[in-house]
Amino acid sequence: MSSSCTILLCDANSFFASVHQALDPSLRGRPVIVAGRESTRHGIVLAASYEAKRGYGIKTGMTVREAKSLCPDGVFIPPRHDLYIEFSTRILRIMRDFTPLVEPFSIDEAWLDVRGCENLFGSPLTIAQRLKDRIKTEVGITTSIGLGPTKLLAKMAAEMQKPDGLTVLDYPDVPKKMWPLPVKELFGVGPRMEAHLAKLGIHTIGNLARFPVEALVRRFGVVGRTLHQCANGIDYSPVDPHSLDRAKSVGHQITLPRDYYSYEDIEVVLLELSELVARRARMGNYQGRTVSISLKDAEFNWLGRSYTLPHYTDTAADIYVAARRLLRRHWPPGRPVRLVGVSLAGLVPSAARQEDLFGRVEKQARLDRVCDRLKNRYGERAVFRAASLTGAGVLFARG
Amino acid sequence: MHILCPQAHLVNAVQKVYRAVATTTTYPAITGILLQAHENTLTLKATDLDLGIIYTFPVEVIEEGELLLPARIFTEMVRRLPPTSLSLKSLEDNTVEIAYQQSKVQLNSIDVSQFPLLPPVEGNFSFSVAITALKDAIRKVTIAAGNDDLRSVFNGVLWELEPGENRFNLVATDTHRLAVYHGQPGDSSSNETATALVPCRAMNELARLLPGEDGLVKITIGESQIYAQHEGLTVYTRLFNGKFPHYQQVIPTEHICTIEIATRDLLDTVERATLLARDENKARAHIIILQVGEKSLKITSEAAEIGHLEEELTAEIAGQPLELALNGRYLLETLRVIDTENVILELLAPLKPVVVRPAGQENYFCLILPVRIG
Secondary structure, three states: OOOOOOEEEEEEOOHHHHHHHHHOHHHOOOOEEEEOOOOOOOOEEEEEOHHHHHHHOOOOOOEHHHHHHHOOOOEEEOOOHHHHHHHHHHHHHHHHHHOOOEEEEEOOEEEEEOOOOHHHHOOHHHHHHHHHHHHHHHHOOOEEEEEEOOHHHHHHHHHHOOOOOEEEOOHHHHHHHHOOOEHHHOOOOOHHHHHHHHHOOOOEHHHHHHOOHHHHHHHHOHHHHHHHHHHOOOOOOOOOOOOOOOOOEEEEEEEEEEEEOOHHHHHHHHHHHHHHHHHHHHHOOEEEEEEEEEEEOOOOOEEEEEEEEEEEEOOHHHHHHHHHHHHHHHOOOOOOEEEEEEEEEOOEEOOEEEOOOOOHHHHHHHHHHHHHHHHHHHOOOOOOOHHHHOOOOOOOOOO | OEEEEEHHHHHHHHHHHHOOOOOOOOOHHHHEEEEEEEOOEEEEEEEOOOEEEEEEEEOEEEEOEEEEEEHHHHHHHHHHOOOOEEEEEEOOOOEEEEEEOOEEEEEEOEOHHHOOOOOOOOOOEEEEEEHHHHHHHHHHHHHHOOOOOOOHHHHEEEEEEEHHHOEEEEEEEOOOEEEEEEEOOEOOOOOOOEEEEEEHHHHHHHHHHOOOOOOEEEEEEOOOEEEEEEOOEEEEEEOOOOOOOOHHHHOOOOOOEEEEEEHHHHHHHHHHHHHHOOOOOOOOOOEEEEEEOOOEEEEEEEEOOOEEEEEEEEOEEEEOOEEEEEEHHHHHHHHHOOOOOEEEEEEOOOOOOEEEEEOOOOOEEEEEOOEEEO
């Protein structure tokens, strides 16, 4: 292992399920499945313990019905996001005991760069082992850690041994350990890219690494070059402890309790989501310009469309008008809707506000401020739109 | 139909009407240009059902008749024909034969009966305007119009006819700025006031189509359409139905400070200041700060990653010192349409509209609302 191998990726195994097992010893060793409630149709497996995955073939994203037929004596637990955030924070705190260079990647994964920490805590391999041990004893969660010279190789290494792994992947290991893997295993290659690559006869990471880079650039642009570098283990991005400080977008989506058919019903939910999104933007002191909606029909076909406003906004009315327009323009009337999402992107800190000649913006901002104060003090349901009281409302008016 | 006409005349005519041809539509007839030969003139018509352009010019008519031709290929073809006399003749099999020199090209035509009937030019209000004044008004007012599909009333220009005052006004606003132009109408048909909200796009097309010379345009305001006519040209457009806000209420009636300054100097300074702050994705995008002192106007702007700028301009200042922030792009666009040597800025308070006027010209002003810096 070369001395440049200082980047770790630490992945908490089956995170949601592990949190419940850590809290309740009686669940250890049993197939634990975290899933939404079937009655409100949030019945999808969000996480499964290794016992459930290995022993019964449970996969994330399965419906509860499927999971129950595969694993009738599984322990089904509704998700508790507050707990996951608390556990995630505790794990990050342990990581920061070793280095300030910690970049959270998701709720259960983070990169660490331990360069320069050798004299304090030992070699990177020793640090990785100590980190694993501390998380195991102090939080009760097992982790898989990958160690490499770049974020990419650390991530690839962590994927190689799960659960409870500690894998090193250095540049010389790339041809032997990475190239035989299917190309979809490469960080950044999703199902669509996989299909595009298959058309070029690229099926393994090795195929991609040896493909002429010019041809990839012609076909995919800059992405083609990045992919080619990744397949060769090259990645120039540093571990950035502030990557999450700058939000790029805020969004919310919800699976509806039943399929909605009419624009009017869907629009009630769009309005509720617009309220949530606008409030979150305001809480973070952001304004955004690009409004996107995302919709899924009964067959899980997905549609996403966006509209860029001429001005920055943090108010629900503006977001809603754009969302409604997108719905009516792009979603065929009468097509059933199962899931609705609204997001606001192109965020900038709201340091300045263009005044409006007819006082609309100022009036709306005052109203938003008052509602925010009410909600901060009395909870999110303290004040809501009358539309939420109609049968189509899902977010505010119900227990 | 059979006509003879020089290629240059036909190109000129086709290019005039081409801008009204529908591009994205499921109705094929309006992707065509209608040709009507009648009494030694040829009339070309195109419409996308919002905007319509009609142009009539003299040709030699051998046989009267009508033809509807696919706009794109017809325009492209005519432009490429040699500069000689052309013969356009409709044949039996729904095609047209264009003959030139010893050659000919045959194009398929579209069924004429499918072309929509264009509304006749009629309305209770009509008046005439000098072409130069109208083009000037369009150039100066459209800068303030909005471009937001979600609020279309702000994408229009309000026309107000006030025969009692012997005045017409053109007004546009995107809610952040407002431009007002006063013009004098000639031979007005009615003594009543009238208003129309005209899409900005049609205004720009009209300005493009009118020749840059003396002459008059006749404007007719109908129920849901407005028409502009000049010689062989008629441009009409559907009006927006929305309600334009009561703009008079937001025009300041007083100010505490006036600045008179050389237009060119201010324009150059604002251009440099805005350059620094032009990143759309930054919180302070386009923001410049105006500090009014006793004898000078100081303009500053900054962008954290790029740098900062500070310029001081001598100006004639009357009133109290004041500081405000505004979108430099808005001020820039206004200054660019001001033709007088000096420009006057009238200020009232940091968050009240700034009124920008050409010094010595009473017929135009633009007001810009400042930015609140949090």
